[in-house]
Amino acid sequence: RAAGMSTSGDAQATRPPHQPIRRICCIGAGYVGVPSSAVIASKCPDIDVTVVDISAAKVAAWNSDRHPLYEPGLSELISQTRGVNLHFSCDMIGPLEGADLVFICVNTPTKAYGLGQGKAADLTTLEAAARHIVRTASQPKIVVEKSTVPVRAAESICTILRANERPGVRHTVLSNPEFLAEGSAVQDLLRPDRVLIGGERTDEGQEAVQRLVSDGNPRVSQTLEELVRQDARLKEAIADLRCPEACRSQRDLASLESVGRECLREIRRLLRQLDGLLDAVEGDAERARVEREARNCQRSLQASQEAMREAALQRKQALQEAERVDLLRSDGADGGVGEVQGDDGVARRRVRQREETAAAAASHVTQSLLLLSNQLAEQVEASSETANRLLRSSEQLTETGEELKSMTGHISTAKRLLTRLSRRDFTDKVLIFLAFVFFFSTCAYIVKKRTIGVTV
Incomplete structure (x- = not known):
């Protein structure tokens, strides 16, 4: 559980109905942002996903057939969804303004100077992305931090958003860290062994968690x-x-x-x-x-x-x-x-x-x-x-029973083979022992003969 956050399980069971997420903007066309966006676009065809980045060369590469990084299965997902509900753009304003949910997937390298040099993560790009969101968005957004960041990074994003937010526009921050391994990122996203979603301990934060969770299907x-x-x-x-x-x-x-x-x-x-x-x-x-x-x-x-x-x-x-x-x-x-109309009219009515x-x-x-x-x-x-x-x-159940019977037969065969092997092992040991006895007897006989000959 992220510090200052609560998981989706802490949310109340009954909440008012909310609007579904239909547009997602992912800031950062890197190792985390592109696989995550491609999998979302593939699994949720009615959600429009736009990946934005300040690097025009990187965006152009993703829009071509020569992608800047290789992950098994990633190119196939991009070819299926690009131009349909997955887009890559250098426009840092339009897709962000129209999005219901914003992923922050920027690079967080190790600090090259200052306090924590060579050890701590450099959050400069992450904080710049948060400032860009609060300056650009005129409507409330759900901001999801997915970059590899230290504990309490989501609180730093909250502080930046609260200090610079516009009147009447209050953004909600969620934490959804990635657990991707190089070479298996797509499979890790399609079959995750765990999914962690944290939100602020407020009604708005918990409702945002529920919106993100429910739109998974x-x-x-x-x-x-x-x-x-x-x-x-x-x-x-x-x-x-x-x-x-x-x-x-x-x-x-x-x-x-x-x-x-x-x-x-x-x-x-x-x-x-x-x-x-x-x-x-x-x-x-x-x-x-x-x-x-x-x-x-x-x-x-x-x-x-x-x-x-x-x-x-x-x-x-x-x-x-x-x-x-x-x-x-x-x-x-x-x-x-009655005197005028008569009894017949009354009866008919x-x-x-x-x-x-x-x-x-x-x-x-x-x-x-x-x-x-x-x-x-x-x-x-x-x-x-x-x-x-x-x-x-x-x-x-019938198929399972047949499989169990087949496994039982294999086990019985293996047991018989092991019994035979143990018998052969015992026979080999007896033969080796007899060979040693014969060898030592022969040696003793030869020594005895030579000793007798020398004596004579």
């Missing part, structure tokens, strides 16, 4: 945003059902119920989609956050469904009561002029009103049956998906 972010939108639309329909001015007739009631049912179907579909995206979410903390959001949406769905049923029932009863009162009033009016009421009730029953049919279809679809998952899991 844009499909998940878009699904969560659509869930929020559909939930708001459903709550609006429920509020209209409870409002007499917004629902004055059976037609208005049917229309609002249709909107509510459509929202319920869409929310269920989005929840199933979110459940299918969980496997693609990287990191335990991010997966836990998405699962928590899904559970909250599920609970909200159940509460909204119950509230919609109650509101629709109450509004239906109120409309029926209003129709009954109108019918009684019309009966009274008809009785006053009553029959017509009853038929209209029965037709409205039949329409409501039909709508309810359609809703139940749709719900059953959705449940059947969900059951089918669950059965398919169980089938896939069963196949995987």
